[in-house]
Amino acid sequence: MKNALLNKTDVLQDRQGLKLASYLSLGTVELPHDISERLRVARVQALSQRKVSHLGSARTIVGNGGSAALTWGHDEGLGLWSRIGAIVPLIALVVGMLLINSMQDDNRARELAEVDVSLLTDVLPPEAFADPGFIQFLKAEL
Secondary structure, three states, rough: HHHHHHHHHHHHHHHHHHHHHHEEEEEEEEHOOHHHHHHHHHHHHHHOOOOOOHHHHHHHHHHHOOOHHHOOOOOOOOHHHHHHHHHHHHHHHHHHHHHHHHHHHHHOOOOOHHHHHHHHHHHOHHHHHHHHHHHHHHHHHH
């Protein structure tokens, strides 16, 4: 898995470097000769100091009879237990969300039942039920 990820990042870094180099090359056309010469020397120095370790991994891939393009589709070492281990947290999350939803529904039903019980057992004049402020009073009491 790590080799496939390292190969991917190396390829992405190379692509990004080529894109950046092309943008820089477009801007050097209009520069004076002395500045462009200093930039050329700086490029040569940077290329001489770059890491060459990723070339060894490419040789290893080609030596084993593969190519970098063929290894991208590899399953990256994920076995059965790794895949199950990746799915279990998702299942736990869904079950937890369903339990929380069920508990909230039960709490809301219990609150409404308490309001109904308090209204039905209390002695109130019928005019109190028609008063719009009475509902606000009940909500403030709970």
